[in-house]
Amino acid sequence: MLAFSSLLDRLSFEPRRSAKEAMLCDYLRRSADPDRGYALAALTGDLTFKNAKPALLRALIADRTDPRLFELSYDFVGDLSETIALLWPAAKGSGDSVSAPGLAEVVTKLELTGKSELPGVIAGWLDALDETERWALLKLVTGGLRVGVSARLAKTAVARLGDLEPNQIEEVWHGLKPPFESLFAWVEGRAGPPDTSDPAPFRPVMLAHPLDEEKDPEILNADEFFAEWKWDGIRIQAASGVDKAGNRVSRLYSRTGEDISRAFPDVVDLLDFDATLDGELLIVSDGKVRPFSDLQRRLNRKTAGPKLIAEYPAAVRVYDLLSLEGEDLRPLPFLERRGKLESFLRSLDNPKLDLSPEIHVSNWADYAQARKAPAEFLPGSDASAVEGLMLKRRDAPYVPGRPKGQWFKWKREPFLVDAVLMYAQRGHGKRSSFYSDYTFGVWRADAGEDVLVPVGKAYFGFTDEELREIDCFVRNNTINRFGPVCEVTHDPEAGLVLEVAFEGLNRSTRHKSGLAMRFPRISRLRWDKKPADADRIATLETLLTATQA
Template sequence: MVPGFLLCGGLFNRAGPSTLSGGLILFLFFCAWARMQAFSHLLDRLSYEPGRLAKEALLVDYLRKVPDPDRGYALAALTGDLSFRHAKPALLRELVSARTDAVLFGLSYDFVGDLSETIALMWPAPASSAPKEGDLSLAAVVETLKTAGKAEIPELLSNWLDRLDETGRWALLKLVTGGLRVGVSARLAKTAAARLGNVQPDEIEEIWHGLEPPYEALFAWVEGRADKPQSRDPVPFRPVMLAHPLDADSDPENHAAKDLFVEWKWDGIRIQAAAARNEAGQQVARLYSRTGEDISAAFPDILAVMTFDAVIDGELLVRREGAVQPFSDLQKRLNRKTAGPKLQRDYPAAIRVYDLLVLEGEDLRALPFLERRRKLEAFILALGRPEIDLSAEVPAVSWEAIAAARESPEQLLAGPDAAAVEGLMLKRRDAPYLPGRPKGQWFKWKRDPYLVDAVLMYAQRGHGKRSSFYSDYTFGVWSGDPENEVLVPVGKAYFGFTDEELVQIDRFVRSNTVNRFGPVREVLHGKEAGLVLEVAFEGLNRSTRHKSGLAMRFPRISRLRWDKPPAEADRIETLEALLTG
């Protein structure tokens, strides 16, 4: 597909004055239409491209060929920085129900499994195929939706859907609902932008929070047409350093134990806490997730104790009476716009600090880890806040001792804290703090996952490339009197299996469906018939939100147990035993 601005440019150069005067409105619309089509073509290609490097190449090509401001709004959509208050899925359902049979739409949605794709395919073509007057560039869509009132949205969307083909309609709907699901992370999108010039992705990360869509200053800098945008944010996000899994590719024998600093890997979420004074002398504090998302609003109790001038890297936990609480307690505070006094009191947040990146304006990231660690210990001692404490060093000076600590953290920690350990972090003592996942510097050695044999009970279609497969599974274990056992759902999983296994499970679901509940299929399950799944998970917590009273941490399908009859799947007592040690 020829990018819209190149096609329009070619037409413009060939057209004479009389042609322009007679068809200017049609010409301008076509240019804008083609640019919107370029965006839809990009999303379509990305959704079917599995390789990261190939996705990056597609993004670079698009950003290089499509002009401002369209490419900037495309970048904002891919990085999750666009949202439209009034364009919600319920509104889209109302629009398509007014144009098509509601029952047919419901059946089609159940079959396709993706709202945007279903509407795009079912939307009836307008009576006239001639383009209407008006601008339909990506920029025009974004800017119109941002300023339009709630009552205007239905007519706007209907008109736009009338003007686009199936792929264009799908891309428009993905854009307005914010659920692109094309396998592009914010980091990959920023990396593609950096590839337009001689710029490192980490340089973009460090100024990103001071930029606004459509990022024209960013593109001008990356392409060498202007100086680097200067962020006046006193607490910008710094790209985090990540660890490699300790496996055959990073053989422990290649690293002497004495060269490694060993600490616990806690079961919370990785965060970066930044605080400093702005130009007006006011204290500014911000809490970031490891991907740079600002989560400050959900943790006002943490912001209140961030009275320092520093940037720290650590783990966000819920800690009660000094003991780390289950991850399920932390989940009650995540993804919230506010946190009231009761929530803060019932689930008190805390930070266990791993590293010190900036202290009183001095960037420490180039220093060796041990030097940063000494400064961190002094910093935490001077801070004197129980809500922010130091991640302790694990006393292990040989690989045997390291392995023993990983296997049995309860030998070194109190009960609740031992249960909150995911494994170990191993850091070279001379390692600088480098963004990304540099080789040979940091390693994570997680504890072996728990395994349970469960029976598949329900299945639902996935999204994106998996929208035609039943790829989201609910599974259960046996409960009750041995003479009258029933399956109780204990978890859901949608990854861990291979593409070949996905096809096998999908075939089983379609051949053994016994009931339907909207988009969910109930699968044949009983003592004699059913599919047993080996489920791996990181931990288990009590839960009042689940019928079984249990909640799994990071469940995934480990393998298919075609060799095992459902009657031999595990019982609820097996899981209960994990909670009691």
């Protein structure tokens, strides 16, 4: 655990991507199997332990320290793992009798130890470790490392151990399991590529850069791009093939490669072909795309029953064709893949797998108009499900990652509302010392009196300077506490108004306001505006009616 905890500690204080990559490479070179494989799995989010939960850790620290002291410390520190690591008392007389565990030992025992025995095992480890090692152990248990390392960066560091490209690692990644010994053997030249004979593998997705609408139209030729709609669902990949035994294998993946097939069996049943499709998962009934909130009712479920499937029927609006009958089409130019996709979907003739239509425009002015008014090009239900445009070079191959200059996304202008800060909570990782998670509300008349009703939460969009300003305001204007949540004064004359940007609205029975925002973020601080002058719920109701008309 010593080397792993040292790595996490250094990564958490290093802001530069190149330096983080160098640290990872150095650790992976110096560490032996299987420790380095488990470290890689932890960094990429591929380790989960069914019996090790935050509640278990809270119970352990409650037995070792005063509950009120822990509550106050957690409120100050803002991070559960760090709080427990600092508060955990040294075990009397056990320093020489209990040895610090290795990373592989920790992972193996967390996976195999029963629920009743696990508290004693973790407590013994905490007794044997120092503060930094305890923090790393607890981060490993909870699964939230938060050290500024993405899965892509970790895989890039693996590729740098040899002469491979990160995309080559991505190609085989989803066929591997921790501790990745075959992967390291390949990267270091001790063996060939890992066996990836999966008939329905996940293929790393190609992503787009946001369009800079002030600069990019000046340097890019509009006629070099193919334009299509950016749909308001979730990006998926539908793969199907036949294994060596002749059995059909079909899977539905999320953008990150998570297998979500069990939650969408109605879509998987459609995959009776040897191909891989890239598209958008939507809820569609009677030919009409339904709001994203309907899709959310099926997301993050392990299974879906007949009633749920009937009420919220899923469909795929297809963007691209990545493979067909064993042939990898990704190296082909986009237009050639598009032609093959159109022919393929015509042969299927299934409305649940339909083609994302091309936007037939040829200049930037027309692109801007389509982005502004999709209803001029699409039926109302489809137009309300559009969140912008996708612009793809006609000759672009399908390249994993986010290659420069190939694909662009031009999202529609966000909606804006002035809302009052109501509650705040500390963030995690680097933000654990700041109140950075905010709940905000708008005014609604209730029994003749104006009251604030929450309409959303946000934890990004602001600058570092604005974060410090809000944090200072929260500390100086807290009027109540609910565990880690602070209630902030929202007096009509003395509160803080936030300009909130968001992508859309949906009806919600889970929120007091009856509305739920899509992707809210803090646009700016309105020190120039009093809370009494913030927006009202009627403004949002009018907006919702207009966007769903």
